[in-house]
Amino acid sequence: xxxxxxxxxxxxxxxxERERPxxxxxxxxxxxxxxxxxxxxxxxVASKDLRIEWRARTSLGQMLPFAVLVxxxxxxxxxxxxxxxxxxxxxxxxxxxxxxxxxxVQRSVAVExxxxxxxxxxxxxxxxxxxxxxxxxxxAVQLLIVEALLIPGAVLxxxxxxxxxxxxxxxxxxxxxxxxAAGSLLGAVVAGVRAHQTVLPILLLPVxxxxxxxxxxxxxxxxxxxxxxxxxxxxxxxxxxxxxAVVGAVAYGPLLEDT
Amino acid sequence: xxxPEPEGASVELPVASYLGGPARTGSRFTRWxxxxxxxxxxxxxxxxxxxxxxxxxxxxxxxxxFVHVPSALGAYTALGVTALGSVMWLWRRxxxxxxxxxAGAEIGVLLCxxxxxxxxxxxxxxxxxxxxWGDVRLVTxxxxxxxxxxxxxxxxLGGDADSVATRAxxxxxxxxxxxxxxxRSVNWWANRxxxxxxxxxxxxxxxxxxxxxxxxxxxxxxxxLWMMVHRFxxxxxxxxxxxxxxxxxxxxxxxxxxP
Numbered sequence: 001x002x003x004x005x006x007x008x009x010x011x012x013x014x015x016x017e018r019e020r021p022x023x024x025x026x027x028x029x030x031x032x033x034x035x036x037x038x039x040x041x042x043x044x045v046a047s048k049d050l051r052i053e054w055r056a057r058t059s060l061g062q063m064l065p066f067a068v069l070v071x072x073x074x075x076x077x078x079x080x081x082x083x084x085x086x087x088x089x090x091x092x093x094x095x096x097x098x099x100x101x102x103x104x105v106q107r108s109v110a111v112e113x114x115x116x117x118x119x120x121x122x123x124x125x126x127x128x129x130x131x132x133x134x135x136x137x138x139x140a141v142q143l144l145i146v147e148a149l150l151i152p153g154a155v156l157x158x159x160x161x162x163x164x165x166x167x168x169x170x171x172x173x174x175x176x177x178x179x180x181a182a183g184s185l186l187g188a189v190v191a192g193v194r195a196h197q198t199v200l201p202i203l204l205l206p207v208x209x210x211x212x213x214x215x216x217x218x219x220x221x222x223x224x225x226x227x228x229x230x231x232x233x234x235x236x237x238x239x240x241x242x243x244x245a246v247v248g249a250v251a252y253g254p255l256l257e258d259t
Numbered sequence: 260x261x262x263p264e265p266e267g268a269s270v271e272l273p274v275a276s277y278l279g280g281p282a283r284t285g286s287r288f289t290r291w292x293x294x295x296x297x298x299x300x301x302x303x304x305x306x307x308x309x310x311x312x313x314x315x316x317x318x319x320x321x322x323x324x325f326v327h328v329p330s331a332l333g334a335y336t337a338l339g340v341t342a343l344g345s346v347m348w349l350w351r352r353x354x355x356x357x358x359x360x361x362a363g364a365e366i367g368v369l370l371c372x373x374x375x376x377x378x379x380x381x382x383x384x385x386x387x388x389x390x391x392w393g394d395v396r397l398v399t400x401x402x403x404x405x406x407x408x409x410x411x412x413x414x415x416l417g418g419d420a421d422s423v424a425t426r427a428x429x430x431x432x433x434x435x436x437x438x439x440x441x442x443r444s445v446n447w448w449a450n451r452x453x454x455x456x457x458x459x460x461x462x463x464x465x466x467x468x469x470x471x472x473x474x475x476x477x478x479x480x481x482x483x484l485w486m487m488v489h490r491f492x493x494x495x496x497x498x499x500x501x502x503x504x505x506x507x508x509x510x511x512x513x514x515x516x517x518p
Contacts, residue, residue, distance in 0.1 A: 251432065
């Protein structure tokens with residue numbers, strides 16, 4: 001099944017959900033229905049993107065080798081010096097995550113640009129905010145898969161020692177949501193543009209600077225390289241994620257209609 | 260600049276404005292404003308370079324304040340206008356606000372660049388270095404500059420005017436979210452900055468220095484207003500040209516369809 005068929009199937013599922021009765025005899029589902037509809041639409045879009053990625057094997061076949069390659073190249077750039085690499089690990093990890101985000105979002109944009117899939121998404125009648133949430137969730141899942149390899153990779157290659165696993169997990173989760181939200185929004189900004197592969201990094205990397213700063217500080221605490229309060233930086237990461245998610249949910253509709 | 264008439268037009272269309280508003284960039288108001296601004300700049304240059312005494316601590320480097328502070332405040336104001344214009348475009352679909360946002364971004368990027376250059380020139384004799392990574396305001400101003408350069412990249416993508424406006428508005432909105440972070444960062448992370456507190460409020464400036472600074476701020480405000488009016492009118496005329504080209508193409512097609 002091609003990209004357009006996947007989108008069409010997701011749209012059909014969304015339409016069936018929309019046509020179900022508004023509430024049962026007691027009316028108890030009246031308030032839960034919009035939320036369930038939103039979650040259903042978002043899940044349909046996310047599962048559609050992930051199924052396409054799974055069949056194309058892009059995440060496993062290209063993202064993971066790319067992430068490992070970046071880790072190895074950082075080793076060369078820092079003169080293969082283990083103490084230096086151990087100290088730099090908190091900064092190198094978010095940098096690698098940023099690069100992987102750029103590649104993942106470019107792939108996400110390409111999937112949506114093929115065969116007028118964006119137009120079909122618009123015609124499906126689902127809330128644009130739900131479509132945005134689905135796209136961002138799919139990017140976030142792919143990033144988390146890559147991070148599941150990155151962290152052990154840094155431990156093995158850079159001799160880094162994790163002192164607080166909950167802090168690492170929280171920093172990864174918050175940074176991933178922020179990057180996925182900002183990336184999906186800016187991906188929609190450049191969608192359908194011939195030069196989108198060069199414009200996306202110009203837009204995404206400066207906007208993601210707070211993620212780089214905050215994630216570096218949080219990882220520095222969790223890897224024990226600098227004595228800072230890592231949880232407060234996780235709070236900043238969560239704030240960044242919330243702001244970008246809200247802006248994305250609001251702006252995705254006009255972007256779908258106009259671009 | 261006046262609206263040019265395309266050569267070889269097959270269908271005669273009036274040159275009259277399609278959107279209303281001005282048909283040229285200059286006016287009696289802007290000419291007088293420009294002359295007064297030029298005179299003001301000359302007065303500020305004489306006062307700042309000759310009359311104001313050198314600072315006890317900073318020496319002659321203090322004179323950079325007459326360019327640095329007005330350009331920084333002007334940059335924040337112009338980029339704030341861009342953020343507001345972006346919101347208004349997404350909310351009300353107002354062409355006036357879209358053109359204003361574009362004008363604000365171009366002037367804001369120019370002033371932001373001037374702020375960074377003058378800040379670095381001041382930092383060398385005062386801090387002993389052109390760039391200080393520990394200074395949060397410096398770094399975040401650079402990030403803001405890069406985000407807005409991305410905004411102008413999106414503007415330069417070309418294509419349908421409404422589509423470009425929506426794409427740019429989302430980037431402008433994200434840039435606008437960064438402005439309060441840039442402005443207040445010195446207070447949020449005060450223990451990590453080399454930046455001095457506001458020169459206007461700490462009461463350490465001499466009377467003539469303070470007067471020259473206020474005069475520089477007024478003159479800079481007039482210069483920014485002059486640039487905004489002219490850039491706005493250029494953008495407005497560009498929109499008119501696009502609208503007229505579309506009208507002409509439609510009229511040509513209708514003429515072909517007639518027996």
